[in-house]
Structure formats: structure tokens, C-alpha cells
Amino acid sequence: MGDVLSEIWDKTLRYFQKRKSDLWRSWFEQLEPISLENGLLRIGVPEQTWMRYLQQMCNEGLKEAAQQITGHLLSLEYYHTDHNQLSDQRYANEPAETIEDGELFCFSPDYTFDHFVVGPSNRLAHAACTAVSESPGQAYNPLFIHGSVGLGKTHLLQAACQVLLKHRPPLRVSYLSCETFINHFIRAVEQGKLHEFRYKYRHADMLVIDDVQFLSDQEQTQEEFFHTFNTLYQTRKQIVLSADCSPAEIPKLEQRLVSRFNQGLVARIDRPDFETRMAIIHKKAQLRGIDPPEEVVTLIARKIESNTRELEGALTKVHGLAMLENGLITLELAREALGEEPISAHHQVTISKIIEAVTKHFDVRLSDLQGKRRSRSIAFPRQVCMYLARDLTNHSLEEIGGHFGGRDHTTVLHAYRTIDKLCDHDVHVRSTVANLVSSLTQA
Numbered sequence: 001m002g003d004v005l006s007e008i009w010d011k012t013l014r015y016f017q018k019r020k021s022d023l024w025r026s027w028f029e030q031l032e033p034i035s036l037e038n039g040l041l042r043i044g045v046p047e048q049t050w051m052r053y054l055q056q057m058c059n060e061g062l063k064e065a066a067q068q069i070t071g072h073l074l075s076l077e078y079y080h081t082d083h084n085q086l087s088d089q090r091y092a093n094e095p096a097e098t099i100e101d102g103e104l105f106c107f108s109p110d111y112t113f114d115h116f117v118v119g120p121s122n123r124l125a126h127a128a129c130t131a132v133s134e135s136p137g138q139a140y141n142p143l144f145i146h147g148s149v150g151l152g153k154t155h156l157l158q159a160a161c162q163v164l165l166k167h168r169p170p171l172r173v174s175y176l177s178c179e180t181f182i183n184h185f186i187r188a189v190e191q192g193k194l195h196e197f198r199y200k201y202r203h204a205d206m207l208v209i210d211d212v213q214f215l216s217d218q219e220q221t222q223e224e225f226f227h228t229f230n231t232l233y234q235t236r237k238q239i240v241l242s243a244d245c246s247p248a249e250i251p252k253l254e255q256r257l258v259s260r261f262n263q264g265l266v267a268r269i270d271r272p273d274f275e276t277r278m279a280i281i282h283k284k285a286q287l288r289g290i291d292p293p294e295e296v297v298t299l300i301a302r303k304i305e306s307n308t309r310e311l312e313g314a315l316t317k318v319h320g321l322a323m324l325e326n327g328l329i330t331l332e333l334a335r336e337a338l339g340e341e342p343i344s345a346h347h348q349v350t351i352s353k354i355i356e357a358v359t360k361h362f363d364v365r366l367s368d369l370q371g372k373r374r375s376r377s378i379a380f381p382r383q384v385c386m387y388l389a390r391d392l393t394n395h396s397l398e399e400i401g402g403h404f405g406g407r408d409h410t411t412v413l414h415a416y417r418t419i420d421k422l423c424d425h426d427v428h429v430r431s432t433v434a435n436l437v438s439s440l441t442q443a
């Protein structure tokens, strides 16, 4: 019977993985079927956050999968099987979270420190969030994280919360979006329940409010928040805030709040560089139990530069398409999934075409590019060549170096990064490179 059950469960998982590849995570393999009786399939789940993820995101999909496999109508139930926690009876009934939003809220099991890639663009924000999660109220207070959309603010905030919730005894964490805070406040005023509202938010060990730019122009909520802030701050409770811009840049935010927000640590997240993007794709792939070839990871990291959420979206697209076919992720398939033109021999960019275009544009000679001179007038076109060669051809770094006077792969990588950075900061370089790319790829 046990074997039959495992087989059903295994097939159910495979069915789900194939059709809901965006929801699939590699930890699904750690779920255990407990029993299948009277139309009820019971599943053992070792982590609390996984349980919520399954209930809220995957229940319908898993149910459908199980019904397809067994040919019966079924329902699913999830049981928490963390034996360490069960033996710790003292805390068994204590609600660890004080989060209510009318609807059930769940921390994403994806948003933990383990799953966060640290790079130059986010190092400070990450270090500050870990410090705060280790000693709330003591390290930096308040902690204010800002950066544009999709760069990992919510991820870091939730990661910090999830650490606190694992404390024994658990700490009281209030995590909410700014909009929720505003709505709760307005509702509390309307229903004359301001007292409860205040009690709730002023008695947290850590209050985390995501996207506080929405406080802009909310005079009454700002007033209330100012007092909440002061109460927590005076009792040395941790406050963590995020926004898409720095405190001073939030439009119509009272000056006294701006100065409160600035009095702890303000950390900015920038958009990730190429290496960090590569590492993030690897991390996300691992989480989804897939192992895309390096050239696919490179393709995605090059194509999507500004927003980490879109990196993940691109991976989802590629994986989704692969699951519809034979499960294999190839460069061809990735290009198709991302709407890239298939490479035809006719359009293929070669290193000699790159050299031709660059020497013409900068009015330099091939022998200069291959020689040792380092003056900017030569070194810059040389770096542009290497950049384009890496971007537009499939040659390895070594091969590219070979075309430019036998330079080694670190030199090529350095050139690539240099031009990549310049493209960010210098409009002239950006447009020069863009023109070269379009003339090469449309030729």
C-alpha cells in the first residue's frame, strides 16, 4: 500500500510539475504522502511556510493532478511534520505572527536569506537586514531600504521577518504593505477602533512596512504613523521600511517623517551587474529544480538588465516552454521562448565582422587592436570589440582573447564589464554600442 501511495504521489507531482512549472519548487520532493483514504489525500509538510504556499498557491493544481492520476475526486490536506517543533510544546499554540489583512497573508518560502544573492548592488542592504534580524532594535533603527521596482526589497524584508519568526520564543512581527497600513487605519477611524489599531501596531517587536512611498499625500495616516514610529522607537523595537526612492524623495512626506526615516540606516539597492544576474538565475533555477545550460543563463542575464523580477519571469517562460516539449532546456528553445530571432547562418555575427565595423567606426587599424598599446584611443575600441564579441557571438572568453593579440580571459571579462558599466552611465557610449549592435545584427 505504501508503495502504491508513493507511486500515486510521485505521478501527481510529475503531473503538477509539468503543467504548473512556475509554481513548482525543488523542495516539493521533500513532501511525504501520509495516507489516501475516503477521497482524502494527506500530505506531510516539514516547513510551516511551505504549508501556506501549498494551501494558497498550489492546492487547486495539486488536487487536479491527483484526480487525473487516480481517476477519483479527491481533496488534499497538509500536515506539519516538523518533529523538532512539535516536541517544543510550549510554543505550539502561540501565534507567531500578528498579521491580518482580512485575507490570509503568507511569507513566501522563496524569500529567505538563503535564496538571496549578494552582490555589489545590494551588499549593504543585505548586511543591514541580516543584522536587524539577528538583533532587532539594536543594530540599525529604523532601517530604510530603497531601490526601484523588482530589485529585491520585499525579498529582503520578508527574509528578515522569517528569521524573527523562527526565534524561540517567537517574536511578534508585523509585516504589511503600506497600503494595508493605510486601509487599516482608515477602517479603524471609521469604526471607532483606533485604540485597537494602536495597540496592535505599537506592540510589535518588529514593524515592517513595505513600499512607504504610498504614504505620500496621506496626511492623516502620516500623523498616525509618526506616533506609531515614535512609540516603537522609544521602546527600542525594530522598524524596517522600504520605498522606491529615498526618504527625501517621497513626494509630500512630512519633514518630521523624512528626518525620522533618515536617522537610522538608509541603504539603497541598485540594479544588479552581469555576474549577480547570472548568480540570481542560477539560484532561481536551483529553487525550481532545473539546471539550464550556461549559455541559456548567459542569454537571459544579457537580455534582461534592469529588473530582477523579469529575470525570473524569463526563466519561467523558458522552463514553461521546455516542460511543454521534452523538458530539455536548450539555447534554441530559450531564444524562442524569449522571442529572439533564431540565429541563421546568414545573420550570424562573426568576430571579423565586429572588427570590420569597429575599426571603421573608430578609425583604427586591426594591428592596433591586436597590439599592446593602451592609450584610450586604442584600448577603448579594443574593449568595445571584446564586448560585442562576447555579446553577439558564441565564442568563449579565451577564443575572443585570441583574436585580440592573445589576451587572456580575465582581460576579456574586464573589458566586458568596463563597457557594460559605461553603457549604464554614459549616454555616448551607450548609443555608440547600440548603433554598432544594430548595424551588425541587421547587416
Ligand code: ADP
Pocket (backbone or CB within 6 Å): 110, 111, 115, 116, 117, 118, 122, 147, 148, 149, 150, 151, 152, 153, 154, 155, 156, 280, 283, 308, 309, 312
Ligand atoms: P521589490 O520589492 O524591490 O520590487 P522583490 O523583492 O519583489 O522586488 O523582488 C523581485 C524578484 O526578484 C523576487 O522574485 C526576488 O526573489 C528576486 N530578487 C531580487 N533580488 C534578488 C537577489 N539578490 N537574489 C535573489 N533573488 C532576487
Ligand code: MG
Pocket (backbone or CB within 6 Å): 153, 154, 155, 210, 211
Ligand atoms: Mg516590493
